[in-house]
Amino acid sequence: MSSVRLQSVSKRFGDHRAVNDFTLEVAQGEFLVLLGPSGCGKTTTLRMIAGFVEPSAGRILFGNRDVTDLPPYYRNTGLVFQGYALFPHLSVFENVAFGLRMRKLDRPVIERRTQEALRLVRLDAHAERMPRQLSGGQQQRVALARALVIEPEILLLDEPLSNLDAKLREEVRVEIRQLQRRLGLTTVMVTHDQEEALSVADRLVVMSNGEIQQIGTQRELYNAPANQFVASFIGRTNFFAGVISAPHRFKTESGLEIAIPSSAAGGQLLAIRPERVRLGNANGAANSFAGTIEFISYLGATTEYVVRLASGDAIAVEMHNARPDDSVPLAIGSEIQIAWDTDACQLIA
Numbered sequence: 001m002s003s004v005r006l007q008s009v010s011k012r013f014g015d016h017r018a019v020n021d022f023t024l025e026v027a028q029g030e031f032l033v034l035l036g037p038s039g040c041g042k043t044t045t046l047r048m049i050a051g052f053v054e055p056s057a058g059r060i061l062f063g064n065r066d067v068t069d070l071p072p073y074y075r076n077t078g079l080v081f082q083g084y085a086l087f088p089h090l091s092v093f094e095n096v097a098f099g100l101r102m103r104k105l106d107r108p109v110i111e112r113r114t115q116e117a118l119r120l121v122r123l124d125a126h127a128e129r130m131p132r133q134l135s136g137g138q139q140q141r142v143a144l145a146r147a148l149v150i151e152p153e154i155l156l157l158d159e160p161l162s163n164l165d166a167k168l169r170e171e172v173r174v175e176i177r178q179l180q181r182r183l184g185l186t187t188v189m190v191t192h193d194q195e196e197a198l199s200v201a202d203r204l205v206v207m208s209n210g211e212i213q214q215i216g217t218q219r220e221l222y223n224a225p226a227n228q229f230v231a232s233f234i235g236r237t238n239f240f241a242g243v244i245s246a247p248h249r250f251k252t253e254s255g256l257e258i259a260i261p262s263s264a265a266g267g268q269l270l271a272i273r274p275e276r277v278r279l280g281n282a283n284g285a286a287n288s289f290a291g292t293i294e295f296i297s298y299l300g301a302t303t304e305y306v307v308r309l310a311s312g313d314a315i316a317v318e319m320h321n322a323r324p325d326d327s328v329p330l331a332i333g334s335e336i337q338i339a340w341d342t343d344a345c346q347l348i349a
Helices: 042-050 092-102 107-120 136-148 166-183 194-200 218-223 228-233
Strands: 004-013 016-026 031-035 057-062 077-080 154-158 186-191 203-208 211-216 238-246 249-252 257-259 269-272 287-298 302-309 314-320 335-340 345-348
Touching: 004 042, 016 042, 016 211, 031 042, 031 166, 031 194, 042 077, 042 154, 042 186, 077 136, 092 107, 092 136, 107 136, 136 154, 136 166, 166 194, 186 194, 203 218, 203 228, 211 218, 211 228, 228 238, 228 269, 228 345, 302 335
Parallel strands: 031 186, 031 203, 077 154, 154 186
Antiparallel strands: 004 016, 004 057, 203 211, 238 249, 238 269, 249 257, 269 345, 287 302, 287 335, 302 314
8 A cells, every 4th residue: 555646747648638737636545536527537647556557747755655657567456447447258366366367476375365355345246257247246346356455555446436326336436435444545535526625625626717726625625725626626516606795795796795704815705605694584594585486396205496586696505305394385486585694694705
């Protein structure tokens, strides 16, 4: 196991800049997630760490070892691909043992380590099955065992759960996180799925257009986003463009006057998370406005409302269904009061 350092790493494909001046350190044993939309450069970054893509500039180090110019087979990384990449003509056992055979280890060592890896992912009873006889979740665990059996310094996961249905994806990501913690493996995972990233990461790197937008824990990124992109990509956010019009006041372009924290400074964009907005009861809140319910979306644990204010602004509101408020008319077209406190307001540059 080792730490990973990327020092001013860039990658260009012709005139296209896929990754630009990427500097990052992944601590030994850390689970780090590269998060961003398709085409943001996260998979290219992962493949540069693995050695499948050569950087156009910069250095990559595992611990104190410079691996920038080393081919993949000298880096000792375990890579789990998006499509699993299992050999259809080999059994589960032979798929997992493949990397060890390529390393020309003794047969007893291959058998022992392969059996251990299969036990680790709870597939030892399926060793003789063929990939086509397995479910999607089982195939994913075979791919994970194949990556782990070589005892890698770094585990790399490239959208490993994207081919699974929602329920199975949730189960397998918990298994991966528990396994990573138990083994203490330095892990870098790529995903575009916010919920997936938030549930497994020690830290997240939010990327856009080949550049790092922000690095931090889930709480740091959610509660203190560095810019509009991060605020909109991590969770849902209501945005209001405008200016600070007076001490502790923000005036939107539509003319809405919003009370903000006394500590707020700078920024021409006000962000308010939907779950910080209340329906029907101001309870002494600094901000309270009348509006009309325009849309309702029942999501099981929560219900989301879109409320159109008299100013013309639309604001999303998220309410937990565990504490229903019978005084609130829950119907499209109903007039309603919404409210939020000043500490729900975030000013973003």
